[in-house]
Amino acid sequence: MTAMLQLPASAPMHGDDTAFRNGHGARLVAVASGKGGVGKTWLSITLAQSLAARGRNVLLVDGDLGLANVDIQLGLTPRHDLAAVLSGRRGLSDVIIRHATQELPAAAFDILPGRSGASSMATLEIGVLAQLLRAIRQLGSYDTVLLDLGAGIDPTMRFMAASADTLLVVSTDEPTALADAYAVLKLQARDRQARSEGGSGLPVEALADVRLVINQSSSLASGRRTYDVLARACGTFLGQTPSLAGIIRRDGRVGDAIRRQTTLLTRHPNAPAAEDVARIAANLAC
Numbered sequence: 577m578t579a580m581l582q583l584p585a586s587a588p589m590h591g592d593d594t595a596f597r598n599g600h601g602a603r604l605v606a607v608a609s610g611k612g613g614v615g616k617t618w619l620s621i622t623l624a625q626s627l628a629a630r631g632r633n634v635l636l637v638d639g640d641l642g643l644a645n646v647d648i649q650l651g652l653t654p655r656h657d658l659a660a661v662l663s664g665r666r667g668l669s670d671v672i673i674r675h676a677t678q679e680l681p682a683a684a685f686d687i688l689p690g691r692s693g694a695s696s697m698a699t700l701e702i703g704v705l706a707q708l709l710r711a712i713r714q715l716g717s718y719d720t721v722l723l724d725l726g727a728g729i730d731p732t733m734r735f736m737a738a739s740a741d742t743l744l745v746v747s748t749d750e751p752t753a754l755a756d757a758y759a760v761l762k763l764q765a766r767d768r769q770a771r772s773e774g775g776s777g778l779p780v781e782a783l784a785d786v787r788l789v790i791n792q793s794s795s796l797a798s799g800r801r802t803y804d805v806l807a808r809a810c811g812t813f814l815g816q817t818p819s820l821a822g823i824i825r826r827d828g829r830v831g832d833a834i835r836r837q838t839t840l841l842t843r844h845p846n847a848p849a850a851e852d853v854a855r856i857a858a859n860l861a862c
């Protein structure tokens with residue numbers, strides 16, 4: 577697999593990305609959650625399009641290894657995917673596809689499709705993942721790489737989440753989603769601390785640039801209360817408080833766009849949830 581990734585000879589195998597965090601390569605923004613089905617893939621797609629509309633050059637990577645579905649939400653049938661890159665049959669740039677709509681031609685973005693139903697993808701070694709992330713950042717033409725992760729706390733997800741410059745942890749206001757988001761935040765505090773100590777050696781606040789998204793909220797005020805509960809738990813038990821990336825209201829037009837395999841911004845650009853994601857994109861972009 578390494579031949580097609582074309583890694584620099586000096587690249588370390590085990591994932592110290594400190595150089596990239598210091599401004600070299602694209603900014604890596606990962607989207608994670610503890611509980612499944614909270615809206616990560618939809619948010620990743622909508623954020624990709626919102627950031628592209630703001631002039632960013634965005635690559636959306638389907639990082640839900642083994643259960644990819646960015647392509648399904650968008651009605652795409654990619655000829656090749658990440659599995660071909662990892663097996664060495666294709667290079668990264670051969671499998672990347674462009675997503676553009678007639679309605680929003682200026683909001684086009686690129687996609688690195690994943691593979692669904694491949695168990696070998698779900699059990700990738702951390703060293704291979706580190707190489708992959710490094711090669712993706714080095715593609716050169718992107719300023720933002722969005723990484724849509726699978727739910728949960730398995731080692732591959734934890735590693736990819738801890739590799740991100742900015743980590744968005746998504747939760748709804750359901751107690752199970754909140755409890756699982758807290759578990760992700762707790763493990764990230766540990767993983768990010770370990771990575772920073774292994775890298776620069778400088779003391780950092782481990783949850784620095786870990787931000788919460790409260791999705792499917794009944795109102796902005798209720799989402800804010802949900803954020804406050806989770807932030808208070810983090811402050812009390814982890815000694816650190818993730819910031820608020822934004823609140824996204826529950827909106828029936830999200831499901832409508834997904835069922836039609838198109839984006840919310842294309843189909844319902846004035847929907848409240850589209851406004852909410854645009855606000856998150858504006859904050860991320862600065």
Ligand SMILES: Nc1ncnc2c1ncn2[C@@H]1O[C@H](COP(=O)(O)OP(=O)(O)OP(=O)(O)O)[C@@H](O)[C@H]1O
Binds near residue numbers: 609613827
């Ligand atoms: N703001 C919202 N309003 C209404 N429905 C939403 C909203 N956000 C997400 N959904 C619904 O949640 C469902 C799950 O979304 P999505 O597949 O993006 O979640 P996910 O976190 O990526 O799931 P998985 O953990 O399985 O990867 C979708 O069917 C979508 O309709």
Ligand SMILES: [Mg+2]
Binds near residue numbers: 616618726
């Ligand atoms: Mg998903």
